Amino acid sequence: MITDKDAKKVKELADLRxxxxxxxxxxxxxxxxxxxxxxxxxxxxxLVERMVYNTANPNPPRSLEENASNCMRFLQSLMIAKSTEK
Numbered sequence: 001m002i003t004d005k006d007a008k009k010v011k012e013l014a015d016l017r018x019x020x021x022x023x024x025x026x027x028x029x030x031x032x033x034x035x036x037x038x039x040x041x042x043x044x045x046x047l048v049e050r051m052v053y054n055t056a057n058p059n060p061p062r063s064l065e066e067n068a069s070n071c072m073r074f075l076q077s078l079m080i081a082k083s084t085e086k
Contacts, residue, residue, distance in 0.1 A: 012082050020075040027068040035064060039071055049078060 019042060026035040043050055053074050061067040 009082060009085075013079060016075050016079045016082065020072055020079075023068055023072055023075070027065065032064055035068060039064075039067055042071060042075075046074075046078070050074065053077060 022038060023035070023042075026038055057070070057073075061070050
């Protein structure tokens with residue numbers, strides 16, 4: 001039986017995957033303004049998680065492309081963390 005907690009976890013993972021794919025798509029399509037806005041939205045949404053992640057990854061990105069790649073690594077790490085938490 002799927003609990004509410006399980007359903008919430010599945011939704012969170014699906015949302016993270018969707019955000020990852022959107023970041024990748026905008027980067028690949030060269031939609032820089034949309035990508036910048038999307039990255040800013042994600043930074044605001046995951047403020048605490050981003051602070052923790054940046055503590056372990058202190059080198060700031062020097063370009064929009066590096067920022068997007070860093071964001072995708074961040075989203076991957078969140079997906080891993082969410083999928084392994086009980």
